[in-house]
Amino acid sequence: MTTRREPGNSLDQDRAATPAPVIEAKGLKKHFPVDTGVIAALVRRGPPRTVKAIDGVDVSVSSRSIFGLVGESGCGKSTLGMTLVRLYEPTAGRIFLSGEEVTHIHGDGLQQFRRRAQIIFQDPYGSLNPRLTVGEAVEEPLKIHGIGDRAERAVRVVESLERVNLQPRHFLHRYPHELSGGQRQRAVIARTLVLKPDFVVADEPISMLDVSIRAGILDLLEMLSKDLGLGVLYVSHDISTVRYVCDRVAIMYLGVFVEHGETDEVIDYPAHPYTQALMAAVPIADPTATRRRVELPGEVPTPIDIPSGCRFRTRCPCVMDICSRVAPPWQEVNPGHHVVCHLYQSSVTPTRLAKEAR
Ligand SMILES: Nc1ncnc2c1ncn2[C@@H]1O[C@H](COP(=O)(O)OP(=O)(O)OP(=O)(O)O)[C@@H](O)[C@H]1O
Ligand SMILES: [Mg+2]
Secondary structure, three states: OOOOOOOOHHHHHHHHOOOOOOOOEEEEEEEEEEOOOHHHHOOOOOOOEEEEEEEEEEEEOOOOOOEEEEOOOOOHHHHHHHHHOOOOOOOEEEEEEEEEEEOOOOOOHHHHHHHHHHOOOOOOOOOOOOOOOHHHHHHHHHOOOOOOOHHHHHHHHHHHHHHOOHHHHHOOOOOOOHOHHHHHHHHHHHHHHHOOEEEEEOOOOOOOOHHHHHHHHHHHHHHHHHOOEEEEEEEEOOOOHHHHHHHEEEEEEEEEEEEEEHHHHHHHOOOEEEEEEHHHHHOOOOOOOOOOOOOOOOOOOOOOOOOOOOOHHHOOOOOOOHHOOOOEEEEEEEEOOOEOHHHHHHHHHHHHHHHOOO
């Protein structure tokens, strides 16, 4: 168990040693207009509505590190990942890659950016063209970006397959249907790596894989991040997997972050009632261990109609009067560990709350 840090200790030194962010976003929003069609316009009352999938997120991922993003289905994880790699045009906010603004780049600039910022989706079955061999699939991005001649591309394909532990002589000529799920996901990762990106979004890369091979894919992500210096945004709805690979983690609810910090700190001392509920849902292997149950009433509200004040208040077991009136500001509950919750502004101390919740 990680010991609780006291203010002013080594975390500041850790921060000083943290490499510069490879990707950074400030005030990022992605809203999707809905009921915009002609028929919808006839039947709706009032102006068209919007789904506020991402509603003001600040995020920073360093090279050589894995940043975990956790939250329930529909909270906006994939939309954030896709907006960061510019598969979606942001509605508001700014995105920087290695300090250079990429929010509205297009044409050649966007093409260059796509080489450096990649995404791996959860479905390794849908991510590979069934008509291409593994070798052809891994070579394809090099052809699309006009990189190297035939011989140079062959070298890079072999290097990428070796990196993901797929022996080129066994796998180069195989088709996707001749691979296991884990091998397919490794081939997808090789296809991503062949472009030598700086930043990769791994969107639930293990959720469709058999439990027995999940750890192998997570180990691979960690190894690639450390060896190749990649910054990785690892998306998961399962908070228990992030501890294995993530240096830092953010908890997301209805399009915003509600808590973030170093992974051990957030998992051992969850401060936000939502994080505490997510942690309470994780099974414990030790039958003698006890953990306070935190039940969340009701359903996740729709991102079309976000509650006033604190957006978690409609399900929060600790809700107070102020929560419906005022959106809580960010509070630093421990060095580098931040939370948005009114509980931490009152006389209730974060230390007491975090310990009660465990
Ligand atoms: N293209 C779109 N048009 C309209 N709404 C969208 C679009 N894409 C996503 N949404 C909505 O935005 C919200 C966030 O969706 P998103 O897919 O980012 O969630 P998620 O956290 O990745 O969920 P999951 O864990 O199920 O993958 C959802 O309410 C979803 O319905
Ligand atoms: Mg998703």
